[in-house]
Amino acid sequence: MSEKQAAFCDHYITTLNATEAAKLAGYSEKTAKAMGSENLTKPYLKEYIDLRLAELEEKRVASAEEVLQYLTRVMRGEERDQFDLDPSLQDRTKAAELLGKRYRLFVDKQEITGKLEPVTIINDIPRAPNGD
Incomplete structure (x- = not known):
């Protein structure tokens, strides 16, 4: 990773804007948009950015x-x-x-007891002689 790419990554982490990060990293105004977009597609830069964002998120959010x-x-x-x-x-x-x-100290416990009997289905519906 070049110094310019590292600067891009660091600025992208703070701005979350690829064009702005490219400009701040020293890319020219004309190529900033293209270079910012291109840098975000490079796997090693994306991995670095994702790792740094995860570290920052871990510090911000209480465990x-x-x-x-x-x-x-x-x-x-x-x-x-x-x-x-x-x-x-x-x-x-x-x-x-x-x-x-x-710690579930206030959970009301209810004990339900009973006898379950199997259900029997009886087919006693009369049918017409022609089968309808």
């Missing part, structure tokens, strides 16, 4: 473990708000409720 840890800190009163205050009782209760739902 399930992070969410559970956060809810646990709120429930225990360890997480402070923007004013450096303890979470309210309502916030702590809501966090506990969400954790309880996650």
Whole structure:
């Protein structure tokens, strides 16, 4: 991968616009659209871009473990708000409720008992003598 292609990839990741990324990477105004489009079809550049976008997405989106840890800190009163205050009782209760739902602590269990008998179908509909 050339320096210009690497610059294109990095700019494409931030702009998501191939023409703009090509211009920022140093391609001429006349060829920016064509080169941007062409660069996106090259497998090794596409793979690099997809890998970098996946890394960025992973950093932006909280994992399930992070969410559970956060809810646990709120429930225990360890997480402070923007004013450096303890979470309210309502916030702590809501966090506990969400954790309880996650671990299925509040599922109502119902036991149904009964006797199932097989169904018997009897064909006792009279038919006309001609078979209709």
